[in-house]
Amino acid sequence: MKIATWNVNSIRxxxxxxxxxxxxxxxxxxxxxxxxxxxxxxxxxxxxxIGYNCYISGQKSYNGVAIFxxxxxxxxxxxxxxxxxxATVGSFDEQKRLIAGVxxxxxxxxxxxxxxxxxxxxxxxxxxxxxxxxxxxxxIALDKSPNLCICGDxxxxxxxxxxxxxxxxxxxxxxxxxxxxxxxxxTELGLSDPFRKFTSEGGHYSWWDxxxxxxxxxxxxxxxxxxxxxxxxxTAKSCIIDTAPRKLVKPSDHTPVIxxx
Numbered sequence: 001m002k003i004a005t006w007n008v009n010s011i012r013x014x015x016x017x018x019x020x021x022x023x024x025x026x027x028x029x030x031x032x033x034x035x036x037x038x039x040x041x042x043x044x045x046x047x048x049x050i051g052y053n054c055y056i057s058g059q060k061s062y063n064g065v066a067i068f069x070x071x072x073x074x075x076x077x078x079x080x081x082x083x084x085x086x087a088t089v090g091s092f093d094e095q096k097r098l099i100a101g102v103x104x105x106x107x108x109x110x111x112x113x114x115x116x117x118x119x120x121x122x123x124x125x126x127x128x129x130x131x132x133x134x135x136x137x138x139x140i141a142l143d144k145s146p147n148l149c150i151c152g153d154x155x156x157x158x159x160x161x162x163x164x165x166x167x168x169x170x171x172x173x174x175x176x177x178x179x180x181x182x183x184x185x186x187t188e189l190g191l192s193d194p195f196r197k198f199t200s201e202g203g204h205y206s207w208w209d210x211x212x213x214x215x216x217x218x219x220x221x222x223x224x225x226x227x228x229x230x231x232x233x234x235t236a237k238s239c240i241i242d243t244a245p246r247k248l249v250k251p252s253d254h255t256p257v258i259x260x261x
Contacts, residue, residue, distance in 0.1 A: 001261050002026065003108060005151035005224055006245075007033040007207075007254035011066070012043055014252055017245055019046050021256065025242070028070050029103060030256075031110030033153045035064030042066075059096040065110045065152070066099065073101035073108075083137050092133055100141070106232065107145035111152035116173040124173060127155070131182040138189055142229060149261075150191065151226040153207075153254065156183045158193065161202030162222035174223065191227035194239040194259050206241050207254045215246055226259045236261050 004027045008014045011032065022030060030052075035042070039058045047054050047068055057078035058064040067073065077083070077100050079093035100109040114130050117123035142148055156179045160166035169175055187193070195204075205220025214220065228236060239259040246255040 001028045001104065001106070002258055003029045003031070003149055003151065003226065003261070004256045004258040005031045005033070005110065005153075005226060006256040007112070007153040007224060007252060009034050009036070009252040009254065011035040011064075012037055012041075013250070015043055015046055017248055017251065019050060021242075021245055022047075022052070022068070023050055025258070027258065029108055030068040031108065031151050032066040032068070033064070033110065033112035034062070035066050036060070036062055037064060055099060055101055057096045057099045063096045063112060065096060065112055067101055067108060067110050069101070069103055071103055073103045075102040075107075076100070080133050080137050083140050084133065088136070089133065092130060097130070098134075098137075102145065105145075106147045106149060107141060109141070109148070109150040109152075111150060111154070113153060113155045115155050116179070118173055119171065119176050124176075127173075128178055128182060131179070131186070135182070135186050135189070138186060138191070142189060146229055147231050148191075148229040149226060149232055149259070151224075151257070151259075153224050154183065155223055156180060157221055157223060158183060158225070162205070164203075164205070164219040164221075174221065187227060190229060192230070192233045194226055194228055194233060194236040195222075195241070195257070197233065197236060198239055204241055206257055208246065210253055224254055224257050226257065228259070228261070232261050 052068040056066040080089040114127040116127035206224035208215040208220040237260045
């Protein structure tokens with residue numbers, strides 16, 4: 001099974017990029033982030049036409065997550081509340097950032113972690129709280145589903161190999177001690193990064209700024225990840241970053257990451 005994650009930065013803008021890529025790469029499950037469209041306006045038909053089931057949780061202008069799958073999924077849910085309850089989650093599900101479903105006994109979760117704006121800001125504190133809720137959510141999800149894949153735009157650089165100039169960005173959001181610690185606490189639930197199973201060196205990125213010729217210069221960040229529970233991690237066959245879509249005209253600033261299990 002090939003499971004991909006891709007922050008498309010507006011599905012309506014990149015619809016041809018995504019449909020063409022799906023047909024070329026024969027992806028079984030695609031997790032999307034930043035779809036930027038409410039559900040009633042989501043362009044479903046092009047994906048139905050090429051054989052995908054579509055599960056969406058959208059929001060106008062920003063956020064929005066989705067899962068496309070060749071086979072139907074079950075146990076679909078959106079947000080933290082179905083697992084954690086409304087009282088615990090409060091207003092955090094107002095931003096559409098998480099969708100989950102089960103296929104072939106594998107629980108797949110697509111997430112769009114808040115950016116955080118800048119260290120110490122209100123949005124940064126929101127991000128840390130959101131990550132704590134994600135940790136609590138995953139504790140329960142892993143108890144229910146030993147075969148689990150969570151993937152998406154985490155907006156966190158795991159370590160210094162994952163950014164082109166860690167010293168220059170040392171005080172930036174995405175690299176702070178608190179964010180990296182939050183990600184470590186999530187992985188310590190028993191989740192592992194399959195990209196690092198197959199690739200140990202740095203210089204591999206999934207996001208490049210549109211400015212300053214960042215992509216041609218490979219001045220990127222690796223912030224789009226998969227994390228697998230032990231049974232899936234052990235059977236992972238590959239995990240690659242496909243930079244081809246970033247070379248297209250008017251691309252997303254992110255590119256797909258694919259794990260095969």
